[in-house]
Amino acid sequence: MSEANKGFDPIKLIREARDGGMDAWAKLMLRLTSSHEYQRVQGAISKPTLLAVALYRKAAESAMSEVLANLNMPSREEVLSLSTRLTHIEMAIDDLGAGLEQLRRAVGVARPQRTSSRDRDAGSETRPSSAQEA
Amino acid sequence: MATAEKTEPGLLDRVSTMVENLVKVTTTKAPIGKTPRQAIWTLNKATLYRYTPVKPPEERHRTPLLLIFALMNKSSILDLRPGNSFVEYMVNKGYDLYLLDWGVPGPEDAHLDLGDYVLEYIPRAVRKVKQVSGSETFNLLGWCIGAMLSTLYASLRGHSEGLKSLVLLTAPLDFTDKEQISLARMTEERYFDVDRVLQAFGNMPAGLIDYGAKMLKPVENFVGGYFRLLDNLDNPKVVDSWHAMNTWVNDAIPLAGGVYRQFIVDFYRGNKLITGTLTVRGEKVDLNNLRASLLNVIAEDDHITPPCQSARLLDKVGSPDKQELRVPGGHIGVMAGSGASKGTWPKVESWIAARSD
Numbered sequence: 001m002s003e004a005n006k007g008f009d010p011i012k013l014i015r016e017a018r019d020g021g022m023d024a025w026a027k028l029m030l031r032l033t034s035s036h037e038y039q040r041v042q043g044a045i046s047k048p049t050l051l052a053v054a055l056y057r058k059a060a061e062s063a064m065s066e067v068l069a070n071l072n073m074p075s076r077e078e079v080l081s082l083s084t085r086l087t088h089i090e091m092a093i094d095d096l097g098a099g100l101e102q103l104r105r106a107v108g109v110a111r112p113q114r115t116s117s118r119d120r121d122a123g124s125e126t127r128p129s130s131a132q133e134a
Numbered sequence: 135m136a137t138a139e140k141t142e143p144g145l146l147d148r149v150s151t152m153v154e155n156l157v158k159v160t161t162t163k164a165p166i167g168k169t170p171r172q173a174i175w176t177l178n179k180a181t182l183y184r185y186t187p188v189k190p191p192e193e194r195h196r197t198p199l200l201l202i203f204a205l206m207n208k209s210s211i212l213d214l215r216p217g218n219s220f221v222e223y224m225v226n227k228g229y230d231l232y233l234l235d236w237g238v239p240g241p242e243d244a245h246l247d248l249g250d251y252v253l254e255y256i257p258r259a260v261r262k263v264k265q266v267s268g269s270e271t272f273n274l275l276g277w278c279i280g281a282m283l284s285t286l287y288a289s290l291r292g293h294s295e296g297l298k299s300l301v302l303l304t305a306p307l308d309f310t311d312k313e314q315i316s317l318a319r320m321t322e323e324r325y326f327d328v329d330r331v332l333q334a335f336g337n338m339p340a341g342l343i344d345y346g347a348k349m350l351k352p353v354e355n356f357v358g359g360y361f362r363l364l365d366n367l368d369n370p371k372v373v374d375s376w377h378a379m380n381t382w383v384n385d386a387i388p389l390a391g392g393v394y395r396q397f398i399v400d401f402y403r404g405n406k407l408i409t410g411t412l413t414v415r416g417e418k419v420d421l422n423n424l425r426a427s428l429l430n431v432i433a434e435d436d437h438i439t440p441p442c443q444s445a446r447l448l449d450k451v452g453s454p455d456k457q458e459l460r461v462p463g464g465h466i467g468v469m470a471g472s473g474a475s476k477g478t479w480p481k482v483e484s485w486i487a488a489r490s491d
Contacts, residue, residue, distance in 0.1 A: 087177070
């Protein structure tokens with residue numbers, strides 16, 4: 001085998017040609033997608049699509065609301081507002097818990113053993129109380 | 135003949151490995167985000183995790199570190215895979231590490247805005263971090279939109295709540311130079327009707343965010359990455375790395391409608407933070423109130439948040455201790471790329487370490 005033959009790698013050549021082509025393509029596409037003309041076309045296409053989706057969504061929601069009302073079930077809006085109220089309750093409980101913890105620290109009372117499943121998950125790591133560690 | 139006997143099985147093995155790898159990456163999800171951790175607090179979809187420390191308390195840094203990632207991608211990018219995980223690296227360095235994971239917003243969260251994230255979620259998570267760690271102060275690291283949220287929090291509440299130092303990674307804060315910011319061009323008012331999008335979908339769908347981000351470099355994202363995989367199908371290191379990154383990239387999450395509208399209107403179009411006109415729930419955000427030590431990390435090849443989006447930040451903040459760090463790499467590669475463990479991480483870690491005891 002001659003040195004020239006050893007160095008000949010057709011796959012490498014194909015890859016180099018491909019990468020060169022890809023670079024040129026990437027630059028061209030970048031110029032295209034960064035142009036204001038491209039954004040204008042994209043905006044023109046998306047407007048009717050978005051309008052159609054919004055109209056469909058509105059129609060589906062109002063039809064579903066009627067069905068749910070007839071079945072004496074809560075509507076989508078009611079469920080969504082329930083979720084928001086639950087989050088507010090969660091925040092209030094969180095604030096109360098933090099306030100209680102602050103009071104406990106202020107009067108130097110040790111934290112009681114946690115027993116709920118949520119707290120078991122949260123405190124699964126073996127660790128002394130944070131105050132002790134600090 | 136003897137040579138043929140030796141090479142033929144090798145070639146077959148190679149082809150078989152390549153086929154196996156191809157099947158693996160196209161049909162399975164890589165196990166990402168696996169560093170041991172416990173959920174210590176939840177609020178709505180958000181969860182605060184504490185990573186299990188590997189060092190005894192006396193060898194750990196005293197100040198806890200809280201990580202906040204973007205809202206539209208999963209935070210598992212910070213803990214991609216063993217050996218290439220920023221979380222694992224920091225835990226091994228002795229940090230008491232916490233991660234605020236935003237979860238996936240549903241239709242019921244379409245109203246969530248910056249006020250909710252910055253003034254309701256982050257302060258409560260911070261309170262829990264301080265309670266669990268027993269420390270009155272804490273350090274904060276935000277990446278991408280997480281860096282934007284961290285900046286707002288640091289300006290509005292950081293000083294009063296014990297924020298000691300803040301690290302911002304590829305933070306999109308300054309929208310002055312719109313021609314340099316491809317996403318700003320894409321979302322100009324004359325081309326993009328944000329209200330119509332939200333009317334149609336409620337939240338900004340993950341697919342649309344992903345499409346917008348990929349169109350910033352369409353050939354590289356839609357074609358180039360797959361060629362890189364095909365070229366290296368017999369290289370397990372490259373395949374595993376590609377698999378993990380691809381799993382993360384394709385696991386995008388929607389963005390709450392309220393906050394998306396604010397990003398577009400107040401930031402991309404209005405540039406209100408830098409011009410000092412941004413208000414969050416009626417409170418004016420003044421960057422001069424950001425007094426914590428600040429490290430601003432800029433990725434030099436970032437095409438999503440180009441360097442111009444945070445290069446002027448240091449002039450605007452009130453921190454007496456502030457530094458800018460420019461590192462080679464793109465928006466994600468700067469922290470999750472193969473060179474991050476020897477480049478960005480040690481630099482960021484040593485800066486935080488000096489402010490953690």
